[in-house]
Amino acid sequence: MTEMIANLDYQVFQWLNDFAGRDTFLNEVMRFFAERAEYIMIAGIILYWFTRTRDNRMMAIQSLIATAVGFGTSALIAHFFYRDRPFVDHVVYQLVPHAANASFPSDHATAAFAIAMTFYIVRKREGNVWLVFAALIAISRVWTGVHYPIDILAGACLGMVTAWVVHRVCQNWTFANRVLQACIEMYERVECKILPKKQTREM
Numbered sequence: 001m002t003e004m005i006a007n008l009d010y011q012v013f014q015w016l017n018d019f020a021g022r023d024t025f026l027n028e029v030m031r032f033f034a035e036r037a038e039y040i041m042i043a044g045i046i047l048y049w050f051t052r053t054r055d056n057r058m059m060a061i062q063s064l065i066a067t068a069v070g071f072g073t074s075a076l077i078a079h080f081f082y083r084d085r086p087f088v089d090h091v092v093y094q095l096v097p098h099a100a101n102a103s104f105p106s107d108h109a110t111a112a113f114a115i116a117m118t119f120y121i122v123r124k125r126e127g128n129v130w131l132v133f134a135a136l137i138a139i140s141r142v143w144t145g146v147h148y149p150i151d152i153l154a155g156a157c158l159g160m161v162t163a164w165v166v167h168r169v170c171q172n173w174t175f176a177n178r179v180l181q182a183c184i185e186m187y188e189r190v191e192c193k194i195l196p197k198k199q200t201r202e203m
Contacts, residue, residue, distance in 0.1 A: 096146060
């Protein structure tokens with residue numbers, strides 16, 4: 001069973017990665033999503049934070065917490081279930097440079113879906129767009145030859161589950177909610193002192 005799944009995983013990887021050798025006009029797009037699109041998600045967190053609504057700021061904090069928890073969990077999984085990158089064991093179209101470290105699960109997919117799922121939980125309409133964006137990041141990591149599909153699926157599941165758990169904890173655990181609210185209030189006090197009064201009234 002395990003061997004069958006591994007074979008299917010490689011077949012899907014090979015099918016998707018082969019596009020890098022045929023449809024080269026898309027390679028630059030995939031390189032962008034594989035290497036730089038994550039910065040747009042970070043910019044999204046910053047943008048939501050500076051819209052200065054309490055819900056958006058809580059959402060931004062939760063997305064960062066979910067990403068951090070996801071990364072920590074991913075590191076533990078990689079330690080106990082180490083898997084080589086595709087380019088270590090196979091001849092692939094590798095479009096982006098990458099260290100030959102653990103492939104499973106994908107940190108990029110974990111972070112992208114942790115952020116996108118947090119946005120979706122709070123702001124569903126915009127969240128759908130972010131989830132599509134996260135999916136493109138995930139697909140690009142296979143296209144460019146640095147991850148297997150199962151690495152991506154595991155990272156995506158980990159990111160979404162982490163986002164949901166963090167949101168539920170922050171929403172239902174009074175202590176956690178109060179701590180986050182206190183952090184936001186502390187920041188806003190400082191912000192009110194730094195920004196002109198006209199701007200702080202818009203908060």
